[in-house]
Amino acid sequence: EAQVTQNPRYLITVTGKKLTVTCSQNMNHEYMSWYRQDPGLGLRQIYYSMNVEVTDKGDVPEGYKVSRKEKRNFPLILESPSPNQTSLYFCASSLSFLRHQETQYFGPGTRLLVL
Amino acid sequence: AQKITQTQPGMFVQEKEAVTLDCTYDTSDQSYGLFWYKQPSSGEMIFLIYQGSYDEQNATEGRYSLNFQKARKSANLVISASQLGDSAMYFCAMSLVMNTGFQKLVFGTGTRLLVSP
Numbered sequence: 374e375a376q377v378t379q380n381p382r383y384l385i386t387v388t389g390k391k392l393t394v395t396c397s398q399n400m401n402h403e404y405m406s407w408y409r410q411d412p413g414l415g416l417r418q419i420y421y422s423m424n425v426e427v428t429d430k431g432d433v434p435e436g437y438k439v440s441r442k443e444k445r446n447f448p449l450i451l452e453s454p455s456p457n458q459t460s461l462y463f464c465a466s467s468l469s470f471l472r473h474q475e476t477q478y479f480g481p482g483t484r485l486l487v488l
Numbered sequence: 489a490q491k492i493t494q495t496q497p498g499m500f501v502q503e504k505e506a507v508t509l510d511c512t513y514d515t516s517d518q519s520y521g522l523f524w525y526k527q528p529s530s531g532e533m534i535f536l537i538y539q540g541s542y543d544e545q546n547a548t549e550g551r552y553s554l555n556f557q558k559a560r561k562s563a564n565l566v567i568s569a570s571q572l573g574d575s576a577m578y579f580c581a582m583s584l585v586m587n588t589g590f591q592k593l594v595f596g597t598g599t600r601l602l603v604s605p
Contacts, residue, residue: 404591415492415579415595416533423590463533470590473521473583474540477593479533 375400377480379464385486386454394449394483396464404470405447406431406477407439409460416463422447423470454487461485490515492582492596499601501570508555509565509599511580517541521583522563523593524554528576536578539563570603577601 377398386392398405406421408431418431422441436458438450447466451458464480491514501507513522524536539547539554547554555564567574580596 406593408595413597415597416581416593417595418592421590429588429590461531465533467591473519473585473591474538475583475591476523476535476538478535479525482531482533484531 375478377464377466377478379462379480379483381483382481383484385488387488388455389453392451392454392485394451394462394464394485396447396449396480397445398447398464398466398478399445400466400468400478401444402466402468402478403444404467404475404477405441406465407437407447407449408463408465409433409458410463410482411460419449419462421470454485456487459485459487490517490582490584490594492580492594494580494596494599496599497597499599501567501601501603503572503603503605504569506566506568507570507601509567509578509580509601511563511565511596513561513563513580513582515561515582515584517584519585522554522556523581523583524552524563524565525579525581526574526576527579527598528573533579537565567601572603572605575601575603 407419408416420439422428462483465477467475467477522539526534553566
């Protein structure tokens with residue numbers, strides 16, 4: 374089944390404890406992206422990647438890191454999480470990134486609570 | 489500024505009735521796309537429908553149709569014959585190709601739809 378997977382689905386952590394949220398897609402998509410969803414703000418892009426070893430900042434990159442060592446994986450790293458990073462996180466992928474009609478397919482989401 | 493506006497925080501509809509969810513957008517680009525996604529209570533984002541700025545006909549996918557009025561910069565989602573399973577949050581999004589050459593999705597704040605029996 375074609376899908377985007379994320380792990381973990383739910384995570385409670387404490388301020389300052391490094392964490393990684395994994396994302397994997399099995400559709401051979403070039404483009405992958407991370408979003409965060411907050412009430413009243415919709416989804417905002419954190420980072421995106423056009424291909425292996427090619428990443429760039431989105432609208433809200435502060436406090437996050439990403440890497441793309443393999444085409445299928447795009448982990449999100451929070452080196453020192455803070456309570457304002459409590460949010461619902463989505464990974465998404467699309468076949469290409471050059472056309473506005475490319476549909477982005479989303480993972481199931483990761484709910485993060487930082488105490 | 490490139491922006492999506494969804495002015496209805498919540499909508500109620502009775503089962504089997506039709507409902508329209510509003511979406512207006514702001515961009516100076518001539519080429520763009522408009523998407524609608526559904527987010528049920530389980531949290532995942534489900535792609536519903538797409539409309540390109542140059543498409544002359546309104547997009548339809550089953551019970552979903554997109555009422556595209558380019559001059560008014562609106563892209564409303566119409567759900568016909570609502571079902572209980574349609575209760576969810578609905579997001580409108582605009583797709584643009586940025587100066588970098590890469591696609592970007594800009595999301596609205598969402599409309600929560602509740603379908604009653």
